[in-house]
Amino acid sequence: MVDYKYAIEIGGANTKIYIRDNGLALCEPTLVAAEPTPQGYKVIGLGQEAKKLMGKTNDSVEVFSPVINGVVKNYEYCIELLTYLFKKVEYRKKKDNVVVLVNCALSREEKQNYLSLFHDVGFREVTLVPTVVCTCLGAGKNISSTKVNMVVNIGGANTDIAVINMNSILKGGTLGIGGRAMDVAISHTIAYNHGIIIGLSSAETLKNEVGSLFVNDTLNMEVTGVDVETKIPKSYIITSSDILPVIEPFFEEIVKAVDVTITSLPPEISTDIINSGVIFAGGVSQIAGLDNFLKRKFRYPFTIADDAENISILGAGKLLEDPALLAKIVENF
Ligand SMILES: Nc1ncnc2c1ncn2[C@@H]1O[C@H](COP(=O)(O)OP(=O)(O)OP(=O)(O)O)[C@@H](O)[C@H]1O
Ligand SMILES: [Mg+2]
Helix, strand or coil: CCCCCEEEEECCCEEEEEECCCEEEEEEECCEEEEEECCEEEEEEECHHHHHHCCCCCCCCEEECCEECCEECCHHHHHHHHHHHHHHCCCCCCCCCEEEEECCCCCHHHHHHHHHHHHHHCCCCEEEEEHHHHHHHHCCCCCCCCCCEEEEEECCCCEEEEEEECCEEEEEEEECCCHHHHHHHHHHHHHHHHCEECCHHHHHHHHHHCCECCCCCCCEEEEEEEECCCCCEEEEEEEHHHHHHHHHHHHHHHHHHHHHHHHCCCHHHHHHHHHHCEEEECHHHHCECHHHHHHHHCCCCEEECCCCCCHHHHHHHHHHCCHHHHHHHHHCC
16 A cells, blocks of 8 residues: 655645644645746745745736646646745655645546646655545544535635535535635725725735624724825724625625535435534634624534634545545545
């Protein structure tokens, strides 16, 4: 049996690496910063270093993710980013093996692309598993029985909705809603309502620190940007009630999509879900007041996972220690 030491999740926001017997070893933004030179684009920052450059350089520098919606869009930059990150966790080229968490809806060609990518990064054996199955495992669920579980993972780029049993996905789908879309909406609203242009990093900080789904929350934070017209620096105190109307429609849409998914399931399956409760996970499910919001707007029982941002990679960690279960999941994927 192949011995897998590493698991990796290349998320729309963050890339996470787990090392067997060690735990979660790395979490860095899935970002590459590159600048044009006469010889083509040159990488000037990767991961955390690339994120630090966002909005801090001249306009010619581009900071982007080489993986879009779970699909490898820029093979060469992916290799650079992954080699850089795996060197940090001291992988051994041509010796180590890796489990890669991927979107459950990948085509055969996209899967093949992932396999080639990790072989080119230097791994000997590469195996792909669906991220949502790992999310379910991370939440402590038994994924092998006939009993059905449902997970909703609200990440940086997307929201994955999946119904799982017998080591496989009964029904899965992806909504193009995640933390990034909320950050963009927050920055637009602040420009429109308060006349201040802020960067996406500041908008993300506002979402995470001040954003709340409690109706009368009083969290607040001063943000500094530039005046829309004069471009002179300008500060303003943003409160939870400024953020709520911007983010609430996203959560309403997610709830609607989950509801539609459950309604479309045969009764034996939806009954299991109603009995066990829908598991909400992903970084964005850490938003203040989600529990309260779901109690008001979602008609099914639910739980919000602990350590929601890391739950999928932690679930993959369990797989590194259980090769028999890993084999069953791979067989069904
Ligand atoms: N306290 C918080 N409140 C709201 N959002 C948060 C909070 N903490 C982190 N986030 C957001 O969670 C997102 C990252 O979550 P996660 O790591 O699950 O995404 P990902 O796996 O990289 O993306 P995807 O699942 O879409 O591929 C970011 O948008 C981040 O701003
Ligand atoms: Mg994710």
